[in-house]
Amino acid sequence: MRTAFGTEFDIRDGYLNTPAIGVPPVQAADEVAATVGRWGRAEVLPSDFEEAVTVSRQGFADLIGVPADRVAIGAAVSQLLGAVAAGLPEGAKVLVAAGEFTSVTFPFAARPGVTVTEVPPAELPDAVAGHDLVAVSVVQSADGAVLDLDALRAASEAANVPVVLDATQAAGWLPLRLDWADWVVAAGYKWLLAPRGTAWLAVHPRALERGVPVGAGWYAGEDPWQSLYGLPLRLAAGTRRYDLSPVWFAQVGAAAVLPYLASLDLSAVQAHCVKLAGALRAGLGLPEGNSAIVSFDADADRLRQAGVVASARAGKARVGFHLYNTEADVERVLHAVGR
Secondary structure, eight states, X not given: OEEETTEEEOOOTTBOBTTTOOOOOHHHHHHHHHHHHHHHTTOOOGGGGHHHHHHHHHHHHHHHTOOGGGEEEESOHHHHHHHHHHTSOTTOEEEEETTOOHHHHHHHHTSTTOEEEEEOGGGTGGGOTTOSEEEEESBOTTTOOBOOHHHHHHHXXXXXXXXXXXXXXXXXXXXXXXXTSSEEEEESSSTTOOOTTOEEEEEOGGGTTTSOOTTOXXXXXXXXXXXXXXXXXXXXXXXGGGOOOOOHHHHHHHHHHHHHHHHSOHHHHHHHHHHHHHHHHHHHTOOOOXXXXXXXXXXXXXHHHXXXXXXXXXXXXXXXXXXXXXXXXXXXXXXXXXX
């Protein structure tokens, strides 16, 4: 058991796999378990989960710096970005980062008549002009490279090109103010420490009519509980038209943890995470960096045998440092690779 940033985590030494799956606070895991228990005793109703959806929606909004009424809920990044891709005109040109996580690129590449062009992440701001959309992660999944948000914003505004940002590998450890972007999406099960089955899409008012709610169902109605049966189509007037029916127990977990994350001094969280990642980089002889994620040459299976839980990504081992990690985790990695 570790205490970090005012809460407890039931986590083992050497767990550095947050970029793949985060570990919830004990309180959040207990809340999900208790709700599942009530379900097993036939003590819950569908309407009982409405508060969790509202709380998690607000928590995500606070973490990325937008009003809650801009935020739609879903279960996965690609699922939500399908609504953005569906709204693109025939012949649209989409700019993405080379090596980008495919949940960002595939929804656009799968759209007939749309051209998707890859450029190295560092060159992306300079390549914005001439495209109809930019879609990119704030922090790259494979190696933790942090996007120059200021440069991208300046380039997109100068060229009048809308922007999709995926904050999945950033929200929760990196202070964010993304109210300028047209769309911001993130999955909850990594740095946001929520169960898998939670994702959110923030839609800027100027982009509200540009998407197509291809996944619309009863929960996208102006009043979901009055949208259960029959036509005509009666979608919510605002961003909730993009809502997908909530994964109930996942939303309970998100509601238990997102307000906690939003209450933290995220500059202090960032400093903690980057300091540990920097210590590992120094120990491995790697250049300095500004990310909580470190990618390096090592066998992830060998690391696991030494008690380090990491991922294999893009031919390298990948680790990430979050709230609950300590210098002992850095030392464990260095020992595992013989440093």
